[in-house]
Amino acid sequence: MAATQEEIVSGLAEIVNEIAGIPAEDVKLEKSFTDDLDVDSLSMVEVVVAAEEKFGVKIPDDDVKNLKTVGDATDYILKNQD
């Protein structure tokens, strides 16, 4: 069953908390991974791989550069999940 937007944000928050140590409640749609959430380019790869597993999506490397904010990632997952 496909995840809702709320479930995706909360899942991403868990991932970002695990990887970057940012409190889950600070992970919101408008937040930029790099500028607001201490996720650098290497850690972004970890976020993407964890998100792929959690939500059963495939996020090709070429698309990762377009995922600037939590909202970008959430929309991408909403559109592409099974």
Added chain:
Amino acid sequence: MNATKTSVVVTGIGATTPLGGDSASTWEGLVAGRSGVARLQEEWAADLPVQIAARAAVEPGESIPRPQARRLDRSAQFALIAARQAWADAGFTARAGEETSVDPDRLGAVVASGIGGVTTLLDQYDVLREKGVRRVSPHTVPMLMPNGPSANVGLEVNARAGVHTPVSACASGSEAVGYAIEMIRSGRADIVVAGGTEAAIHPLPVAAFANMMAMSKSNDDPQGASRPFDTDRNGFVLGEGAGVIVLESAEHARRRGARVYVEAVGQGISADSHDIVQPEPSGNGIAHALENLISRNDIDPAEIVHINAHATSTPAGDLAELKALRKVFGDDMDHMGISATKSMTGHLLGGAGGVETVATLLALHHRTAPPTINIKNLDPEADGDIVRDTARELPDSGRIAALNNSFGFGGHNVVLAFRTV
């Protein structure tokens, strides 16, 4: 001897070792003659011929937050912890540049490891095979590269004069300290954070060292297994941790009013060119390093009262070292109290030179030589004044000097000299 050379002093000390999470607790353990060796509790150890090791007394995760720790190999974690302690001990409260008394362009870092991020490499290979390509951590390369600990320490203090990683197996940590002394002497830097680190307690390195017949298999007597100079010594015990110090030109230290522990007199280096792993049995290679130390630095054998021996508890190595000391120092060797602190810490490989530099500095600072424990029957061929069983006071006044010896597979010989100021 060259009187125009810049004098170098030690102004900060840090360590995390099998005896304690900092240099003070490590020193307490050394003076008390405490062993840091224990039976390995990990499941994998049950299948190995060697089931003992000297784990760090304090897990690095206790002082490094998880998001940072997960992108640092364990060896880099130890290095960072020891470096932070040394930096604070030298009186600094911020990075160079933010700390106005240190110019980042004049600050270097030289932290060595013998093996590098070996646990990261092997763990990620397990991930590759068990979970697939996609799951291999993007942090793998900066975690496994041997210069990772040095680079991370450099980033921590903002070192821009140069960040280096000499690799010479079990001599690496001492070679790093020697390199740092030379950086300051040659005018490349005013201050250098230097030392050694290692974290190789993993089934592959343990199996490999065990199959070389290099390690003690005294699994039933962990605390008594590392016994340098004992007749029944049967190999080294693997340890982990780091020792890092802050070296500084005497002039720079004086200008900022720093507390000075000791003078770092200099280094003597040589190579055996004898065998890839066996020490040259007559000690000639080591003797050459000692001769270089004496001839190239302002130090008099008469003032040397203590030696932190490399002495790993292997049958051949321990004696070659003593032969070399006698050959070079003659009767002067009789006033040098020789301590093998690996009897307590185990052998930290590339970390050994760092931790034993710390032990040597503190021995001078406290004017006390730590003991060599576990000598039940002194090898009759062990020539020299071995400090046995309990710590010994060194002369309580006057200028005294001490050496730290480190040798590595590959035939690398490094000898460092320190002296009270």
